[in-house]
Amino acid sequence: MDLDKKITYVTRPIVPSINDFIPLVEELFASGQLTNKGKNHELLEIKLKALLKASNCLLFNNGTSALLCALKAFDFPIGSEIITTPWTFAATPHCISWNGFSPVFCDIEKNTFCIDSSKIENMITKRTRAILGVHVYGFPCNVIEIERIAKKYNLKVIYDAAHAFTTEINGKGIGTYGDISMFSFHATKLFNTLEGGALTYNDGSLQKKVNNLRNFGICSEESVEDVGINGKMNELQAIVGLLNLKLIDEEKRKRKILKEFYDKSFSNVKGIRIPKMPQNTSHSYQYYTIIVEDEFPCSRDKIYDNLKNKNIFARKYFFPMCADYECYKDLPSSRPENLPVANDIKDRILCLPFYGDLDVTTANRIIKIIEKLKNE
Ligand SMILES: Cc1ncc(COP(=O)(O)O)c(C=O)c1O
Incomplete structure (x- = not known):
């Protein structure tokens, strides 16, 4: 040639073998439950939580809807400023904007290309509510310094870990740093569910809110508490995920x-x-x-x-x-x-x-x- x-x-992308995939799809079609937290979804969530060494993990239909919900979870007022990096994919600042907040771009480090934590403090104003770092190409942000700044100014820390699947710092899963982290399982990512994503976070009290947000804000048969979206991963995505994990x-x-x-x-x-x-x-x-x-x-x-x-x-x-x-x-x-x-x-x-x-x-x-x- x-x-x-x-x-x-x-x-x-990595893809599962058709021979492994078909029987699971046959079983899925016979079950009649194609989405809304089916059995493959529940299993994948458990497996990813363990693999990412996270305290909590919720699956989404893509990383963007996950990040939208992460930013929404803290009820920041409209017009809040979120300090972030210009060195990322469009989804990162767009999720800030779609929530009615303003992205404030901070310069990056020369070696890791992540947000330069030494420049963050100068950018904080009365309207700043969070720092949104991106572990770009899988290089980790300076999570220790960002945590110090966030504590000092009472800010939330959100990480876009779309590129950092299974990255660890000192043996700790990268999704355990900050208040909440987003992973993308898009076909271009190391691990894919065709399209897909997840949020991980330490504080279990976020569970109800994030869970509601990914399901239209519906929290029970007769009550809708939040302005949520459809962020649910379907069963076909979850099957691909379970097979790709191997x-x-x-x-x-x-x-x-x-x-x-x-x-x-x-x-x-x-x-x-x-x-x-x-x-x-x-x-x-x-x-x-x-x-x-x-x-x-x-x-x-x-x-x-x-x-x-x-x-x-x-x-x-x-x-x-x-x-x-x-x-x-x-x-x-x-x-x-x-x-x-x-x-x-x-x-x-x-x-x-x-x-x-x-x-x-x-x-x-x-x-x-x-x-x-x-x-x-
Ligand atoms: C850094 C970064 N953030 C967010 C996203 C959005 O993720 P998704 O495509 O799963 O919505 C991507 C890529 O796709 C990305 O590379």
């Missing part, structure tokens, strides 16, 4: 090998920086990112275009960044002078194809294409 014709995307360890093992291969190859390429996980933190192996520094003779965009010309689709993740979106660019916090690191990184970062079944030939080609540009 002509290698240049082979299409390679940045990721590829594949996670193997997928992570393969991604670890691929990461080591990339790391070793790029260690000799001057001007390509590989971000490192902080100590005592385990990896989610969600993305493989490189930073194209000034010493590299060509730009990130040239690398991207060269790969694309060979049908290898890396991602300029996140480009455009949230603070540059039409709907957020006029916010005072979006001004480039307030976000120097994010504005620098946005032209340098590239996510390379990264998934368990990426073959060695393709990984080698990617490295060779980049190495060749070093000499141009």
Whole structure:
């Protein structure tokens, strides 16, 4: 096969075998209960709670509805300010806005690309109610410092852990930090339920509220207490989740090998920086990112275009960044002078194809294409 014709995307979802899937679907169809907390849903919730080492875990039909409910759970007044990062997927600031709050963008750290906790305190006003950090690419936010600030100013801490499935800090599940954390099980994520998500939290008193919010606010047959939405995961999603859970360890093992291969190859390429996980933190192996520094003779965009010309689709993740979106660019916090690191990184970062079944030939080609540009 002509290698240049082979299409390679940045990721590829794990999927269960059809032979395992069909009998469960047959059983599901015979049962007649397709959604509303069926038996697969209940089982997946229990298994994920254990895997994520969480005190509480509730499933959702996607990460966005989960994050919408997380932000809604604290009854912040309309117009509240939520300090967050511009370095994330659109869903993060949009969930803030859909709740009637204002996102306030804080700059990011150069090494982890997470919100820079040393810049948060300066941004707190009378209207600030929460900090919404994103463990981007699976790198953890500075959870200790964020907790200190939140306690000092009486703020809630919400984490978008969409990229951080099974990441741990000092052996503790990442979803146990802060007041509430959201996971996404979208097809592009390490673990997927086709579409799906979950919230984890320590405080059991949130259970009733979050449970109501994901089910239209309905709390019993004859009472509706909250303005909720339909956030329920269905049984087909849960079946895929239960089967995919069995594949996670193997997928992570393969991604670890691929990461080591990339790391070793790029260690000799001057001007390509590989971000490192902080100590005592385990990896989610969600993305493989490189930073194209000034010493590299060509730009990130040239690398991207060269790969694309060979049908290898890396991602300029996140480009455009949230603070540059039409709907957020006029916010005072979006001004480039307030976000120097994010504005620098946005032209340098590239996510390379990264998934368990990426073959060695393709990984080698990617490295060779980049190495060749070093000499141009
Ligand atoms: C950082 C981040 N937050 C939120 C989401 C939204 O999750 P979902 O697609 O499951 O709604 C995604 C991705 O999909 C994401 O990457």
